[in-house]
Amino acid sequence: MRGTLVVQQTSPTRRARRRPKRLIRTGIAVLLATGALVTSQAIGAESAENPYERGPDPTTSSIEASRGHYAVSQSSVSRISVSGFGGGTIYYPTSTADGTFGAIAISPGFTATQSTIAWLGPRLASQGFVVFTIDTNTTSDQPASRGRQLLSALDYLTQRSTVRSRIDSSRLGVMGHSMGGGGSLEAAKSRTNLQAAIPLTGWNTDKSWPEIKTPTLIVGADGDSIAPVSSHSEPFYTSLSSSLDRAYLELNNASHFTPNSSNTTIAKYSISWLKRFIDNDTRYEQFLCPLPQRSTTIEEYRGNCPHEG
Template sequence: MRRSNTRIGKKVGIVAAAVAVAGTALLGPQAFAGQDPVTAAVQVGTLAKGPAPTEQSVRAERGPFAVKKQIVAPQSGRAFNKGTIYYPDDTSQGDFGAVAVIPGFLEPEFTTSWYGPTLASHGFVVITLEPIAITDFPDPRSSQLLAAVRWLATQSPVADRVDPDRLAVMGHSMGGGGTLIAASKNPDLKAAIPLAPWNLNPDFSDVTVPTLIVGADNDFIAPVAMHADPMAASLAGKPNQGYIKLKGANHFTTNGYTPTVTKFTVSWLKRYVDEDSRYTQFLCPNPQPDNTFVSFALTCPV
């Protein structure tokens, strides 16, 4: 149950255009060649945060919000380890959606910590995690993600800034596999973003959470042919499932700021966590490949 003192009200928006829904299944990049343009509605409801986005703003490492942070120390009996909270320093916007981010095998928190201030500056409360053990496989990482984002919304020092109904998860490598498992375990999540994901079983056909898989064409640790490609194929035919394959990228490309990764992760979270259709323009119609990504495939948002 959402706290009455932070409830933002009903989702009321101004619809400026009708949504044309792409009926194409997500079968891979080739399936989207020649796709008809999608005209998306621009709905600015009470969940929207920040000014109208531009191509420049979604690619920026820092968004419109000033950011504060708090260290989260280890605590006995808690289902996740230590981490860091990043949150917008703005109390005039109501509550925010929340995101938990976990790194991959043998990776400490700092390897994916850049997502904390970047996503927070774009209007989210974020916790970046140190895994309980850096050797944890995807399933325990999924449990840590879910425990952390739930704690962030209900018990953390900034819980009053978080909308507990708008939670998302992200992770790199085995953390990416854990992200997909978390989405399978909790269909109430608003978004999931696996980054260069690794998991022995790539079948996530039971996932209904809006999921953006980010793969890398030169990934030799989690080769896309064995991991990201079949993971995306297992989501085929479902709405709001995306797959971007980065060009000239390796397994660790997503562990540092790039304008392309920022553009699509921010747009995905804004579109599905904040239900802000102003960001649909960066996702639909499917962006054409450039010198930073090989392909983008998405059954466009409704």
């Protein structure tokens, strides 16, 4: 007997049952692909909106921590290898994966060396900055000279230093303690395209700074007997244009030399100010606006909110 070929046919009803499953699977795949595309576009748009954001989303803990997201390296710069200032130490994020960083030069005060402000180097650099703590030509240099030296240090950083390729030269700031703080005001007055200035218990015979165009955070200390806030930090702040992004932080139970050792309040608000204005990173606006309230570490805080820069 010849074999019989049996062909099993699928009924129209069974085919109809399978089709919706295939359609559902196809629809899910399309939705997932579309969702991924939308997410990708959203991330791309966010990145394009602010290409200078560096590091993860900040929290109170992350900006109060002694170290931030980035591992830090450092290099010494001899005074005999530079001109215009007295050398110093460069602190910078070790990784280059995130591209370039903004940079900050920091000056010590009268009779002091960079060792008095050294704590700021790794602390700020670990948050995503290149930081240059400098020595001045002489320890008795006055604020105007220190201002010029801060600018010379920034020029060295961006033009000659071994880390110049890591720096975005359009995103620069200055800080300083005491006469170095007065020097940071002088630097901001001279170079109006600086993105941020932070005088720490600053001292200067010039009390009026309406010419400054740089977002400026003035930090004073309630117990300062060398540069009392009533004759230095407060008039510095009130003389700044009311249209400028500006703030005044007066530390509670603090002295003129409080910025010479690790201080969480100084670090917290300095990081927030530098991130907000050097990196244009509005994720840090939350720590500056609404204005911080009086506390065990803050005697007073004034400023404009929201910030325009």
